[in-house]
Amino acid sequence: MMNKRAVVLYLTLISGLLLIVAGWYTASFLTFGAGTESAGETAAVNFTTATAGVTAQPESFDGARAYIDVQTQVDMGPRTPGSEGHAQVREWMREELESAGWTVEFHESERLGHPIYNLIAKRSSEQPQIIFAAHYDTRFAADNDPDESKRTQPVPGANDGASGVAVLLELARTLPESTIPVWLVFFDTEDNGRIEGWDWILGSRAFVEEISIQPQAVVIVDMIGDADLNLYYEKNSDKTIRAEIWETAARLGYGNVFIQTEKHSMLDDHTPFLEKGIPAVDIIDFDYPYWHTTADTPDKVSPESLQAVGDTLWHWAASRTGE
Numbered sequence: 001m002m003n004k005r006a007v008v009l010y011l012t013l014i015s016g017l018l019l020i021v022a023g024w025y026t027a028s029f030l031t032f033g034a035g036t037e038s039a040g041e042t043a044a045v046n047f048t049t050a051t052a053g054v055t056a057q058p059e060s061f062d063g064a065r066a067y068i069d070v071q072t073q074v075d076m077g078p079r080t081p082g083s084e085g086h087a088q089v090r091e092w093m094r095e096e097l098e099s100a101g102w103t104v105e106f107h108e109s110e111r112l113g114h115p116i117y118n119l120i121a122k123r124s125s126e127q128p129q130i131i132f133a134a135h136y137d138t139r140f141a142a143d144n145d146p147d148e149s150k151r152t153q154p155v156p157g158a159n160d161g162a163s164g165v166a167v168l169l170e171l172a173r174t175l176p177e178s179t180i181p182v183w184l185v186f187f188d189t190e191d192n193g194r195i196e197g198w199d200w201i202l203g204s205r206a207f208v209e210e211i212s213i214q215p216q217a218v219v220i221v222d223m224i225g226d227a228d229l230n231l232y233y234e235k236n237s238d239k240t241i242r243a244e245i246w247e248t249a250a251r252l253g254y255g256n257v258f259i260q261t262e263k264h265s266m267l268d269d270h271t272p273f274l275e276k277g278i279p280a281v282d283i284i285d286f287d288y289p290y291w292h293t294t295a296d297t298p299d300k301v302s303p304e305s306l307q308a309v310g311d312t313l314w315h316w317a318a319s320r321t322g323e
Contacts, residue, residue, distance in 0.1 A: 059174035061314045063307025069096075069166035070158055070225060070306070071298050078154035079138045079161065081114060081189055089136055090117060093165065093186055097121045100172040102184070109206035111189070116203050119186040121172060128183035130317055131218045132171060133269055134164025135190030135203065143194070144292035158298045159288055160191065163225030167310045171317075179317050183215075187269050204269035208276055216320070217241045218280035220270045224309045225301035226285045231309075232263035237270065238279035245281060248319070249312040257308045283309065 072092070077085040094104045097119075107118040119136070122128070138157030145151050168184045175182060187207065193200030217238070224231070233242055249258035264286045273280035290296045 059176075061170055061174050061307065061310040063170075063303040063305075063310060065173075066166040066170040066306040066310060067225075067298075067301065067303040069169050070162045070301050073136075073162040073165060074156050074158050074298055079136060079157060080140050080154050081137055081192070086137065089165075090119060093119055093136065093169065096169050097172050097184070100169075102172055107207060107211065109203075109210060111202040111206055112197060112199060114189060114198070114202065116188045116206050118188050118203050118207050121184040121186075122181075123177070124181055126181040127213055127215075129180045129216045130182045130320065131185055131213075131215050132168055132182065132221065132313065132317075133185040133187060133204070133218065134161075134168050134221050135187040135269060136161060136165050137188050137191055137203075139191045139292055140195055140198075142292055142294045142296075145294050147294075150294045153294050155191075155292055156294065156297050157191075158296050158301050159223050159225045160291060160296055162298075163223065163301055163306065164221040167221050167224065167306060167313070170306075170310050171314060174314060176318055180320055182317060190269055200267060201269055201271060205272045208272035208278075215278060218270060218273045218278055219245070219313065220268055220280065220282045220284070221309060221313075222268055222282065222284045223288050223291070224283055224285060225305050226288050227300060227302035227305060229257050229285055229302075229305040229308065230259060230287060231257055231283055231285055232259045232261055234268075234270075234282040234284060235262050235265040236274060237281040238274070241279050241281045245283070245312060245316050248316040249308070252311060252315060254308040254312055257305070258312065 073079065073089055076088045077083070079085045079089045097104050102121040102123055105120045105122070107120055109116040109118070138161045139155040141151060142153050142155045143151050165186060168186065172184055185207065187203035189202040190200065190204065192198040219241070233246065246258045246260050249255060264284070266282050266284060266286065268282045268284065270280035270282040290300050
């Protein structure tokens, strides 16, 4: 009897222990599942918030990134027509523009026996209402160099060429998709006047003569990276568009750079457009002391100057509406 009673007691204890263990495992499983679900929901919320934060932030013009583009171009060497650097910079611009979502076309022509390769970047098939343009070629001879022995050397073109290209490339990366139709045009063969067999602004003349468009405004940027930047009204520029851009600059705090006083009268890439009756503006600092010298190097250019010009054009273009 005692043995039977002991066995029953033992079995009862074992059964009780098994029930306790089973209960503990069940409770642990339910708690773990609830905790995992909660953690998953929290992670999902955090991810959504972070993603929304990133996509909600608009791109803005970055003068420091534009300055790197100036250095990149100068590192290619002279971009004189027909040179290795000339071909290299075209391919590099195409790659940069396409990576920013633009479609690139080459407008090929010829003037005075010289081939011309203008580059046109678009984001849609619509006709442009704004054209931003700069020349990418550099000059064969630094004929303004104070050192006479250097006057047959090519110009590095950090400011005279590369600065305008850099601003256009950074606009390509950052202009809002909602901006009215814009073309970015990179003119060839602008900078070799007063050299036998050449003339000024061959690329822009070919463009205007051969491509039928009627934009609201054409804005040329030329020599706009000078570390001591002073942008006066250019006398031939369209007065309405000119005033809009300079007033935009003043609102953004760049009134000390964009000076609302006329100074120079320029023959530049805006000239063929004006001759055709298209409103055009030339943004240029023609008081640049290193113009057409071997000292036109990146150390004469500043990210702050590129920022002032690019930021102004970004806001001016983004604020315009179709007419």
